[in-house]
Amino acid sequence: MRVGNVKSKVSRIAVAVSVAAALGLTAACGGGGGDGGKGAKPSKAKGSEAAQADPKASPAGSGALTRAELEKAALASGDVKGYGVKKTAASDIGLDSVPADPAACQPVADMFLFTSDPAARAAVGRSFAAKDDLDASVTSLALLAYGSGEAEQVLDGLRTSTGKCTKYEHTGYQYSGVKVLKDPGLGDESVAYRLLGSIEGASVPTTFTVVRVGTTVVTFTAMNMLDGDKVKVPSAIVDAQLKKLKKLKKATA
Template sequence: MKAEVSRIVAAASAVAALGLATACGGGGGSDGSGGDGGDERAKRASRATSAATADPQEPAAGGALTKDLLEKAALADGDVDGFTVRKMAASDIVEDSVPAKPAACQPVADMAVFTSDPAAQASVGRNLTAEGERDASLALSLVLLSYEEGGAEEVLAGLRTAIGKCTEYEHVGYRHTGVGRRTAPGLGDEAVAYGFTASIEGAKVPTTFTVVRSGTTIASFMAMDMLNGDTLKVPSEVVETQLEKLEKTGKPTG
């Protein structure tokens, strides 16, 4: 059992490494010398400047929650019984999108490393570790992503379309199979849920996502479990507690 759990931890680390590889990888024009990559970086730099001058306790332009507000809204240790909550390294949340094959799967591939098109204005993440009577083989992460007006709706619509068309894909050297819809919770303004099996360093890792929009913010939850893939789902109490805390912090309508 210990060896199997260690493989799950290693798989989770590989997912984080995938995020780093994506951030360091590049597509056309990503060297900043011109093309779409340079334009996108310029836009992000402009957004970062605007965010730096904004009141950290007020929604940014377009109704997007600031990073400070996302930190306030995100789960903290002690918020959910049975889980230890730790802050996710900022480097594990990817900003740049790297092409997936086939292209129809791009929104799914992007959200697997917590990025999107359009890009989020701000983001924060948490890693949760099961404790006590909970299954120690479960690896769970969540990210809050805030958007300008209309951006969060666009991301959910893109995911919904991709889930209907995508069955398997390759992304920065990793293969993902069995992409399919799961039952979404009736929370927030809208939600989607889906899953796949990721091939990571020779291991088959069942993975499932629940993505919920609340106003201009998206809460994306990822669960992985190599021992209980047939029953894998994001724990409902984690999703519900996070949505309650997010909505108490403020749900700007833009």
């Protein structure tokens, strides 16, 4: 497993959030502006690299959207007022799952990297920077396509894990304060939770909203080192993404 690659990408998350926080603090103190950071994140588990290499690939009868379809469904510039949108690099999609300690926290640890077991058949990601200089948040999402019955397994695994896991170690970093949040009642089913990561000396409060729409799972994450107690996924991003995904699924049904 490419633990080093995964760890370096996790470290970049902390750097991105630190930059966003610094920019937000500077703006709040009247020292000038700047965009919030870019929260591109690593993703996806073992077995998915072939699907990422071929955007049209999807096993016959799997029910999974292809990567090309996920790209059509993903948010683009202009889709969400007040936010800049950036595609997650292809190199950040398809990383191996790395064992977490304790094992009960594995689904939570995997989803921090947009990874899962079972592995998604295809995945795309987006990162968002608020155009408001006072907003130091970093928001990301991933659309993960699964075969029949697999998306349900992912949500079940997260639901069980967040109920048992309180803290864990993953790729040499410490995570604590794992807490289940109120189910937002989105899509066919959803879960929400938060945690605090300790990465490269930085405390990174992170909130997750994970939604299943048919065989597709959409994972939204938000980080904000200036206002960790109130960090949350912007509803404008969630609503716009789910609306666009449902529109594509209806068109391809």
